[in-house]
Amino acid sequence: MAAVDFEALRDDFPNLADGQPPLHYLDSAASTQKPACVIESIRHCYAHEYGPVHRGLYPLAENASENYEAARRTLARFINAGTTDQVVFTRSATEAINLVASGWAATHLQSGDEIWVSQMEHHSNFLPWQRVCNQRDARLRIIPVDDRGRLDLENAPELFGPRSRLIAISQMSNVLGTINPVREVVEHARRHDIPVLVDAAQSVGHMPVDVQELDCDFLVASAHKMCGPTGIGFLYGTSARLRETEPLLLGGGMVDEVGIDHSSWAEIPARFEAGSPNLAGAVGLATAVDYLSTIGLKAIEQRVRDLTDYAYQTLEAFDEVLLYGPETGNERGGILSFNIEGIHPHDVAQVAGEQGVAIRAGHHCCQPLMQRLGVSSTARASLNFYNNEQDISALADVINETVKLFGKR
Ligand SMILES: Cc1ncc(COP(=O)(O)O)c(C=O)c1O
Structure with missing residues (x-):
């Protein structure tokens, strides 16, 4: 399998390539961005x-x-x-x-x-x-x-x-x-x-x-x-x-x-x-x-898995962050739901939005699961192959900022 240059593929997506300031799009589970060829x-x-x-x-x-x-x-x-x-x-x-x-x-x-x-x-x-x-x-x-x-x-x-x-x-x-x-x-x-x-x-x-x-x-x-x-x-x-x-x-x-x-x-x-x-x-x-x-579904899967591992480790490093779902590896795709202790997920998503980081907050149309998790909502970052480590670092900055803003550290 020839190595895919995923960084170069970002240029296929006008919404990601044009963005000034950059868009850190971490909401692909809601809907993915569209490549120019589809448009x-x-x-x-x-x-x-x-x-x-x-x-x-x-x-x-x-x-x-x-x-x-x-x-x-x-x-x-x-x-x-x-x-x-x-x-x-x-x-x-x-x-x-x-x-x-x-x-x-x-x-x-x-x-x-x-x-x-x-x-x-x-x-x-x-x-x-x-x-x-x-x-x-x-x-x-x-x-x-x-x-x-x-x-x-x-x-x-x-x-x-x-x-x-x-x-x-x-x-x-x-x-x-x-x-x-x-x-x-x-x-x-x-x-x-x-x-x-x-x-x-x-x-x-x-x-x-x-x-x-x-x-x-x-x-x-x-x-x-x-x-x-x-x-x-x-x-x-x-x-x-x-x-x-x-x-x-x-x-x-x-x-x-x-x-x-x-x-x-x-x-x-x-x-x-x-x-x-x-x-x-x-x-x-x-x-x-x-x-x-043409990119290859196996390559896409591996790319998202690598990004997910990185995102999981990044979020896990915060004492204030509670992550839901399986640890990384074969059991998890590129979707990470989390909460920050004492801060409503809507506030996290709001701060993220102001910093150009698109994440979702809410019950994600899964209220029976929310009941099982014992929460009413979570914040959610979801990845696709066009994301990169900078997107995840931007999310980490958001978490730092939110925790400080709400006086939790
Ligand atoms: C797991 C799952 N099933 C079904 C749907 C419904 O998809 P759509 O709104 O495109 O019909 C979604 C959308 O978020 C989903 O995540």
């Missing part, structure tokens, strides 16, 4: 190749349809889907999860059944399951999180049983950075033939993700967290599971025939993509995937 591909699409998708017979429209389907092929290759039609474009990871909750779970759950999620799930991978369980008189069950912020699978063989209908689990926690052993969860699930949905919003784009190796039934993610545009995400599903799934949205483009009393759906994946497709979004997503693939 340009979207501009080019609108300027020169824009036309309606799957709706016109003239060359511009046919070319638009081809570009849209080419983006699907690129994405399918990226996650190693068995066939291209296993990839469904959605608005986001959130929409993809809602699609499975409404289209699959709602039609498969019966009174007394159960759906399992973990205590570290994002609200997007929690609320749709909570609602469908309430609607079907089923139980939402929780895989616990241990004191080091890892899934507690010790009792997994006894947890899942014949009433378990689905397990929905994140591959990487957006608060703790924990990389969950999805393969192990799938192996437990297979003993009872339980489908597994993987929320890969934080992992795709940061590490190699292979849906066939994971052997999952569904996987979801959002383009904007993988250097692509907002407004587009995707659902992967095995052909068998997608055939069992009802569409979430009904409307143009997803039908075979419409009658007054009855209608029939188009083939998969068109069946799940009602309405005019987001062509520029798909093109931008495919460009992002090509960009990430």
Whole structure:
């Protein structure tokens, strides 16, 4: 593997390269910065190749349809889907999860059944399951999180049983950075033939993700967290599971025939993509995937791991800082949640913002996890391959400054 010059890659990102004063962007778990090639591909699409998708017979429209389907092929290759039609474009990871909750779970759950999620799930991978369980008189069950912020699978063989209908689990926690052993969860699930949905919003784009190796039934993610545009995400599903799934949205483009009393759906994946497709979004997503693939997902993973080790050690050196989640290494991606004793995380984020350091503070759409941690909120720094050690030093300066400002030292 040829060494990648990650420092030089910063120049690919106008927001990082142009910034005066410099921007220390440590909020990639919320949304990543966009490289110029992605921005340009979207501009080019609108300027020169824009036309309606799957709706016109003239060359511009046919070319638009081809570009849209080419983006699907690129994405399918990226996650190693068995066939291209296993990839469904959605608005986001959130929409993809809602699609499975409404289209699959709602039609498969019966009174007394159960759906399992973990205590570290994002609200997007929690609320749709909570609602469908309430609607079907089923139980939402929780895989616990241990004191080091890892899934507690010790009792997994006894947890899942014949009433378990689905397990929905994140591959990487957006608060703790924990990389969950999805393969192990799938192996437990297979003993009872339980489908597994993987929320890969934080992992795709940061590490190699292979849906066939994971052997999952569904996987979801959002383009904007993988250097692509907002407004587009995707659902992967095995052909068998997608055939069992009802569409979430009904409307143009997803039908075979419409009658007054009855209608029939188009083939998969068109069946799940009602309405005019987001062509520029798909093109931008495919460009992002090509960009990430050219750098190499293994190289990206290693880069972020090195930065995470450095950031962990830097933050750990402060007596006032309490870090959450696993120690560094294979168990953690580039997400570090922390609190400073006696100082509200919003104050930390405010001071950081004034110094050009972008971090997030709050419950990070993970209130069940906050309850487990015994806090209402944390500060969070999240890394991507375009960060460097100066960004982390800038965060250390923020912590020093905040501690002094609030008279804690
Ligand atoms: C783990 C996880 N799942 C799901 C989501 C939802 O992603 P989106 O808001 O792009 O739909 C997020 C967003 O932060 C996330 O971190």
